[in-house]
Amino acid sequence: MNRTLERLAPFAFGGIALSLWQGLVWVLGIPSYVLPGPIDIAKAYFDDFTVLNQALLSTLTVTLAALFAATLIGVALAVAMAASRLFRAAIQPWAVILQVTPIVAIAPLIIIWVNQPFIALVVCATIVAFFPILSNTAAGLAATPPELLDLFRLNGATRWQILVLLSLPSALPNFLTGLRISGTLALVGAVVAEFVAGSGGFASGLAYRIIEASYRLEIPRMFAALFLLGVSGIVIYAALGLLEGILLRKRNAA
Amino acid sequence: MFSIRSVSKTYPNTTIALQNISADIAPGEFVALLGPSGCGKSTLLRLLAGLDTPSEGTIAWDNAGRPRPGDIGFVFQDATLLPWADAADNVYLPLRLRGEGRPDAAGRVQAALAQVGLTEFTHARPKTLSGGMKMRVSIARALVSDPQLLLMDEPFAALDEFTRHRLQDDLHALWRRSGKTIVFVTHSIYEAAYLASRILVMSPRPGCIAADIRAAIPETANRRASPEYANLIAQITDTFRRIMPA
Numbered sequence: 001m002n003r004t005l006e007r008l009a010p011f012a013f014g015g016i017a018l019s020l021w022q023g024l025v026w027v028l029g030i031p032s033y034v035l036p037g038p039i040d041i042a043k044a045y046f047d048d049f050t051v052l053n054q055a056l057l058s059t060l061t062v063t064l065a066a067l068f069a070a071t072l073i074g075v076a077l078a079v080a081m082a083a084s085r086l087f088r089a090a091i092q093p094w095a096v097i098l099q100v101t102p103i104v105a106i107a108p109l110i111i112i113w114v115n116q117p118f119i120a121l122v123v124c125a126t127i128v129a130f131f132p133i134l135s136n137t138a139a140g141l142a143a144t145p146p147e148l149l150d151l152f153r154l155n156g157a158t159r160w161q162i163l164v165l166l167s168l169p170s171a172l173p174n175f176l177t178g179l180r181i182s183g184t185l186a187l188v189g190a191v192v193a194e195f196v197a198g199s200g201g202f203a204s205g206l207a208y209r210i211i212e213a214s215y216r217l218e219i220p221r222m223f224a225a226l227f228l229l230g231v232s233g234i235v236i237y238a239a240l241g242l243l244e245g246i247l248l249r250k251r252n253a254a
Numbered sequence: 255m256f257s258i259r260s261v262s263k264t265y266p267n268t269t270i271a272l273q274n275i276s277a278d279i280a281p282g283e284f285v286a287l288l289g290p291s292g293c294g295k296s297t298l299l300r301l302l303a304g305l306d307t308p309s310e311g312t313i314a315w316d317n318a319g320r321p322r323p324g325d326i327g328f329v330f331q332d333a334t335l336l337p338w339a340d341a342a343d344n345v346y347l348p349l350r351l352r353g354e355g356r357p358d359a360a361g362r363v364q365a366a367l368a369q370v371g372l373t374e375f376t377h378a379r380p381k382t383l384s385g386g387m388k389m390r391v392s393i394a395r396a397l398v399s400d401p402q403l404l405l406m407d408e409p410f411a412a413l414d415e416f417t418r419h420r421l422q423d424d425l426h427a428l429w430r431r432s433g434k435t436i437v438f439v440t441h442s443i444y445e446a447a448y449l450a451s452r453i454l455v456m457s458p459r460p461g462c463i464a465a466d467i468r469a470a471i472p473e474t475a476n477r478r479a480s481p482e483y484a485n486l487i488a489q490i491t492d493t494f495r496r497i498m499p500a
Contacts, residue, residue, distance in 0.1 A: 147334040148334050150300075150330075152351065154304070154305065155323045155348040161351055251338040
């Protein structure tokens with residue numbers, strides 16, 4: 001009973017908040033080009049169903065491609081850093097520099113350098129997303145239990161066996177934590193890159209639709225696009241949480 | 255089995271962990287390395303396992319020479335099982351690392367689990383096992399490659415007294431049955447006296463062997479109540495009083 005209530009709580013809260021919002025818009029007579037009510041927003045979404053959904057698909061494609069690339073790069077760098085102290089020393093500061101430089105500042109350069117617009121967006125989103133995977137996986141690899149390392153060495157394990165049978169599985173929970181953070185960051189990165197590239201004319205993502213709607217003062221449409229972004233973020237976060245649960249079930253459950 | 259010849263171990267921060275240790279261990283002996291924390295007993299065990307190298311001196315192995323992977327079974331203070339693998343897979347690990355296929359190894363894995371009385375827990379994950387059962391899996395893992403030498407580093411220190419007594423009984427029986435050479439690190443006088451056929455008493459700063467005591471408790475049903483056991487404990491306690499003045 002309590003659990004069902006807990007599950008319903010966010011939806012109930014959302015429903016109440018939306019009703020309040022709609023009520024205020026009606027009572028105060030706020031025009032929809034200042035603050036549209038949820039009903040206007042829903043209407044704007046269904047009026048522009050195809051275009052907005054295509055935009056969503058475009059943004060999600062960039063996000064997922066970036067998350068995939070970030071996973072490959074993050075894990076590969078983490079493994080290399082765990083294998084070689086020299087490599088770690090050489091790479092770590094640069095990874096941090098890349099992480100702290102705002103993507104808005106680098107995005108125009110990348111869009112100039114990379115001719116293919118889709119790839120340019122993916123590169124931007126990847127830069128934003130890869131760091132949590134790298135740092136969490138690296139921390140997990142470094143925390144391989146020393147006694148198990150001794151056990152593997154005693155039994156004549158090769159470096160490859162230690163990596164595949166011990167270090168990577170023990171870093172899995174850390175990696176998944178990083179992946180979850182990176183998943184939502186990839187979405188943020190994709191949107192930021194679209195904003196920067198938006199006026200370039202090749203963009204078709206949600207961010208571009210938001211800019212377009214703001215130029216035309218189509219505020220309900222802007223909100224509809226924002227709503228889609230919010231829902232995408234939650235879905236990505238929840239999906240990666242589900243993946244984590246499935247992959248770690250073996251070691252946690254009875 | 256092997257001889258420890260004037261072995262010393264100094265760490266880079268100039269801590270002398272072991273100083274001039276010498277001892278001959280015969281095949282089939284159950285040797286307890288007994289001493290307080292910081293006497294270097296675990297360091298000595300790591301040297302025997304080849305996980306570390308002596309700063310001075312050598313460890314000379316009889317006939318076969320330097321042990322190969324699988325010749326030594328090692329049991330750590332914690333069970334150190336792979337949390338994502340079930341009991342059978344944990345026990346299979348040493349064989350797997352040497353490239354043996356699962357079907358070939360299955361029989362030996364089952365036999366090792368049977369030796370520690372865990373036949374019914376083959377597919378249990380570590381998280382569902384009690385501390386004592388985890389340690390049994392750990393011992394089965396050390397036994398699966400049928401090593402001639404078993405090194406144990408305070409394996410029962412973290413267990414409650416009831417579980418510890420059971421495991422001590424089982425380990426002693428296993429040693430009598432199998433004739434393996436066992437080197438067992440402990441800081442418990444009672445444990446050393448009960449289990450071992452020979453007790454090397456170590457003293458700290460720097461770590462060295464202070465006494466070499468032969469144990470001869472008759473193999474009766476209730477060895478813990480035998481007068482020989484009580485005498486041995488008195489003898490060890492006395493030794494410590496001599497080498498460690500208050």
